[in-house]
Amino acid sequence: MEQKTSSFDRVLGAWDILVIAFGAMIGWGWVVSTGTWIQDGGILGAAIGFLIGGIMIFFVGLTYAELTSAMPQCGGEHVFSHRAMGPIGSFICTWAIVLGYASVVCFEACALPTIITYIFPGFLQGYLYTVAGFKIYASWLAVAVGMSLLMTWINIRGVKAAAKLQTILTVIIGAAGILLIVASAITGSVSTLAPQAFVGEDTGTTIKAVLAVAVMTPFYFIGFDVIPQAAEEIKVPLKKIGSILILSVVCAVLFYALVIVAVGLVLTGPEILASENGTGLVTADAMAKAMNSATMAKVIIIGGMCGIITSWNSFLMGGSRALYSMAESYMVPKFFAKLHPQYKTPVNALYLIGFLSILAPFAGRKMLVWIVDAGNFACCVAYCMVAVSFLILRKKEPDLERPFKVAHYKIVGGLAVLMSGFIVALYVIPNSGATLVWQEWLMAGGWAVLGVIFGVACKRKYRERFGLLVDIISNEDAVALQSSDEEISVALDRAIDDAIDKILAERNLTPAS
Template sequence: MSAAAAPEPPLRRGITGPGYFSLAFGTIVGSAWMVLMGEWVGPAGPGGAIIAFLGMTLLMIPIAAAYAELVARVPRAGAEFVFVEKAIGPRTGFVTGWFLTLYYVGITAFEGLALSWFLEILVPSLGGMTPLYSFLGKPITALDLGVGLTGAVAITLLNMSGARVAVGFQKIVTFGFLGASLLLILFGCVRGDPANWQPMFESTQGRSFAGGLFVMLGVAGMWLSGFQTAASAVEERAPGTSFRTVARAMMIAVGVAAIFYSLIILASSSLLPWRELTSGALPVAAAFDHALPGGLATRAILVVAMASLVKTWNAMHLSATRVILAQARAGFLPAGLAHIDAATGAPRRAALLVGMWTGIGVLAGRGAIGPIISMSTMCTTAIAVLALVALLRLRRAERDAPAPAFVFSGGTPALVAVILGAAVVASAAIATPFGLAPGMPVEIWLMIGWVALGSALVAMRKLLARAPVARLA
């Protein structure tokens, strides 16, 4: 007789409302505000950027509410992968899950690369190392590899310890970041001069204000995304934590992120004429240094940005692990990746795989930062549209079933309007790389390679399934 395999233990439940908020907000607000401030105020001035971020919440909060209904209908780890697989089918589900994995792993690699960059600015004596090699036109030093790979190991060990530990860490860093950010914003507003905001509504890029505002609406949609990480961990809700709590956490995270972006734009552009923010590598640090010379402001901003980066890294690693777990459960990836450790209640093998892939991404160096951001943006915006279409199909297929514990209000017309809005954002994200450089963008080649790897894994999985298996008598 063959020995029956023991069932896998469940994921350990323990995430409460604050934990889901910290996952959602911690992913939305990373370190981009530190680097991209000039790109935010350039198209339509500081006033246009604030209008774009606050206005885009009118689309992103309903999208978060739609996701909340999806997790109530399909309360399993894996977020968009399990939604799309159930509503549309396994093939589309696999493509969704595979590119969702690329998005999460790409961002974890980006965080490792950005962390070494910020550390080099914070401690200038670490710079000037002899490059070990070059890739994508950028040198890679021992600092890049040391910081990135050490961070990858630390975040992997944290996530292998279970969701309670990883999300507990996430809450400490997220709420600490919010407190420190509030102090920085208050300092900027007190020491700044509102005259530096003028003219608040003007483009520096040769566009009309209306054209610049349209560009910024697309940018705001991209940088208010990320709340989906809360959906990936819905299977680990603590007893007594309702789907409505998860919904509120995601929607509040979007609103708080939009307010944070708006206030940091106001604070930075009040400290020096805002047009000066459109040049330089770290415009926010430059603005605060103008009010507090001596480098103290830069160091404070960098420490806050590095803390923000770590919380995003942790949330992305956790979400990538759950997506890999879900794909293994569905049979697309090796079954061993669906293993749950009995002691921690965590998918430790999946977490280890994410850490290994993150390390490979770190080896690509800082030249990969631009392609990673562009590739990840294309993935997440397109997948959001698929997830919303999945909700529409699930509603139709389950129209006679009892209503889920949370329902996105507004009916089908409101949902279709949200889908159209998300499609516009996704179209802008996909089209942008083709307009920035001649020829095929690097990120497209990376995505083609990722498709080839996924296809090879599925083919190998099918081949192994057909092979004869020795059984114990």
């Protein structure tokens, strides 16, 4: 293990890391997918499904909270899994999470110009070609590529600049969501909600419908784990980091559940179905009816647009830090460990993920849906490995200082492993409803092969340094260590001088002047 002080600037406060995590979890789904959730589980059924899914993520989040407070280093999962499973386990875990983050960044690059077409129907100009049934337009590509360049530039300028952007956009998302919830509570009616509260004619069918929503929900909560990636850039007490991580999960769960109920208070079943078959923006149509203004629908759309950018921003931040941590351990080319001389950001890692987000729009949305599904699968694999690492380290390093310490760790860790493992299994088991299609397996497999190539090449090049875990120590510890080294050096010099003087004295000689 190698020790060094952090090369990052500690600039993120408590509010910064809360909005980074919350903004990552609240993307565009609450605007475009609410109608689907309601049709699958009913209003209350879908809301309960999100609460159940939130509980599943809550247990995984607890393992992250403890490990992050105990090992506040850039890379998060990379460090946790390395301490528990060694370099091979760490490589698999971190490489998986990089795929997850990069896939979301690529998808958001396509989602943003797609939203603009909802606001400005005449936006699509300059037809170029079609990919898997999706038409690519010059105006669509220009916005996607331009925004990719801007987001990469903002992140290179420093994590604080990215956090400021995140704060502004998250406030807009929260304001739009709260406005919908309040307006629906005032103008809506329980009589509208009651007939569509649940799906199914009997208790068994209803429970299955609720669970179907619950199983899907963890995919909308991916993002809280960005906090461990930027741990070296956080300047709050370690115990507080864990608490904020858990708070971000709770806030996201409540946001989703309340938005679903708000829609059900305003729109009837037939209206939701008509909205799904029309614009597909059920949440926006609910706002229009609640406020009795078609213009207000665009407030929700703008909120969703901000959600795209916050997710994009967070995952660009998290993916670059994960790649940087692998390069620091000589698992991928050291090229990716370079920090910007002025802004102290992993500039080459940001260039790579930013470049992928520039290329992605040229492939169209269908291919990116496959990439995101493969990325979600990879994220869930990483979650399961972190939960296992949590249990291993409680046994392997019981005396490790844990500022945020989880009570009943066996129960919490066991549930986290089972729940995340269950989600992974759903991706693998045929006819589970979430099974990856062959295109998605091809992408996940291709990423795995690329990882093997990187791993083998770096093992040959760096030899015994491959998988070297870098332990970050504080500046105070570094000063103390340096002082200790100097004291040892002085003591050794004195001992050598005394030994020489003794030998000379025994031979009746005097030291040479």
